[in-house]
Amino acid sequence: MSGNMNLTLKVWRQKNTKTNGELVDYKVNEISPDMSFLEMFDVLNEKLITEGKDPIAFDHDCREGICGMCSMHINGRPHGPLQGVTTCQLHMRSFKDGDTIVVEPWRAQAFPVIKDLAVNRSAFDRIIAAGGYVSINTGNAQDANNLPISKDNADEAFAAAACIGCGACVAACKNASAMLFVSAKVSQLSLLPQGQPEKQSRVINMVAQMDAEGFGSCTNTGACEAECPKGISLSNIARMNREFIGAELGSEKY
Amino acid sequence: MAITGLFLITFLIVHCGINALIFFNDGGESFNKGAEFMGTNPLIRTMEIVLFIGLILHIVKGFSLWKQNNNARPIKYAVQNGAANSKWYSRSMGILGTLLLMFLIIHLRHFWVISRFTDEITSGKETLFNEMKEVFEHLWIVVLYVLAMVSLAYHLMHGFQSAFQTLGLNHKKYTPLIKGVGFWFSIIIPFIFAMMPIAMHFDFIK
Ligand code: SF4
Numbered sequence A: 001m002s003g004n005m006n007l008t009l010k011v012w013r014q015k016n017t018k019t020n021g022e023l024v025d026y027k028v029n030e031i032s033p034d035m036s037f038l039e040m041f042d043v044l045n046e047k048l049i050t051e052g053k054d055p056i057a058f059d060h061d062c063r064e065g066i067c068g069m070c071s072m073h074i075n076g077r078p079h080g081p082l083q084g085v086t087t088c089q090l091h092m093r094s095f096k097d098g099d100t101i102v103v104e105p106w107r108a109q110a111f112p113v114i115k116d117l118a119v120n121r122s123a124f125d126r127i128i129a130a131g132g133y134v135s136i137n138t139g140n141a142q143d144a145n146n147l148p149i150s151k152d153n154a155d156e157a158f159a160a161a162a163c164i165g166c167g168a169c170v171a172a173c174k175n176a177s178a179m180l181f182v183s184a185k186v187s188q189l190s191l192l193p194q195g196q197p198e199k200q201s202r203v204i205n206m207v208a209q210m211d212a213e214g215f216g217s218c219t220n221t222g223a224c225e226a227e228c229p230k231g232i233s234l235s236n237i238a239r240m241n242r243e244f245i246g247a248e249l250g251s252e253k254y
Numbered sequence B: 001m002a003i004t005g006l007f008l009i010t011f012l013i014v015h016c017g018i019n020a021l022i023f024f025n026d027g028g029e030s031f032n033k034g035a036e037f038m039g040t041n042p043l044i045r046t047m048e049i050v051l052f053i054g055l056i057l058h059i060v061k062g063f064s065l066w067k068q069n070n071n072a073r074p075i076k077y078a079v080q081n082g083a084a085n086s087k088w089y090s091r092s093m094g095i096l097g098t099l100l101l102m103f104l105i106i107h108l109r110h111f112w113v114i115s116r117f118t119d120e121i122t123s124g125k126e127t128l129f130n131e132m133k134e135v136f137e138h139l140w141i142v143v144l145y146v147l148a149m150v151s152l153a154y155h156l157m158h159g160f161q162s163a164f165q166t167l168g169l170n171h172k173k174y175t176p177l178i179k180g181v182g183f184w185f186s187i188i189i190p191f192i193f194a195m196m197p198i199a200m201h202f203d204f205i206k
């Protein structure tokens, strides 16, 4: 079909967490520009399977930009060349016939490679488990609008809650820092009334877990915000810093 | 980094202000007076110690940050397109800082050591102004100083606004203002500093 592309892929292959990996070259032919990036990988994997070879492991689930699984570092950028999209929302029309595309897993000490392009992001789960919830009793369901919340705060909490935990922020950051993710999770609760009672312990515990996981420290390059598929804002990081400093100074716990 | 950085920024303002006295072009008279005040006033001398502590903390913290952040990604990307998502100088604070540290050693050797650890200036044999004239006779030193000020400009261009973000001082109304002030500060202060060796070398100041 006209408009179809022949491409060279350089894909990271790694047997398991313990072994070393390497970039391996693959040729894919007759790729339609309407295919998503993951569908192109499906085509390649089917070819590998019919050839009796080991298909490439990569994470994916919803394929519509909401689950955050599709972690691929494409030509030097998480989720590839477009802004505000996940890998599953990236289409082959963003590439040209004859292109060479380098695909690597997220690189971070806290995200060990499981196999090929799939990385273990359970560090994020442990950060959430450290405080990203509300454990006070909120009683029965109340009448709508019983709790007054300003529109501004509601909007900001909603925007922070859009984080899908994909880890592109960590992948993009030169320090592999998880500040954008953690600050979004802190903000979505601390902006709302139900989040107030545990505000101080939440930020302290989540930051402590983040550090324990081995993520780097934020140096405010802004790469995370630029690469985040959900447009999570750097102002969340400032909010978390503010709350953290306040909690460290103000809380009575050591 | 943020607190020590902001502290060092206030020092730059004082340092730049006093040194700019050479631009009065009065043969260094006002400048020497300013330098003498700075060299003898007990409050300033105490601040000098605080300044060194601040500087050392900034360096030590910067180094440990670099190390920690380097460890956070043990296996690097084969391809990383940083230019697509961030400014090169925001990703190069460590390198820029190291260049500034190397410059500082040379710079302290030129002026601070002479004025504190020899009696050249206290005995009245020499003035700091004449010392400047002598040092900046060499063109390569002038070039070195100007290059160092370019590093300073980029270091500040990221550091100034970054310090506020780290301290959580982010605000819809004030953050654009902070960014604007930071930008111009990063250009004006290093520019004034850079003009000093240039003006001396080419005898704009006598
Ligand atoms: S902040 Fe953005 S990039 Fe980071 S995990 Fe959430 S959605 Fe992904």
Ligand code: FES
Pocket (backbone or CB within 6 Å): A059, A060, A061, A062, A063, A064, A065, A066, A067, A068, A069, A070, A086, A087, A088, A089
């Ligand atoms: S597969 Fe769910 S976001 Fe891409």
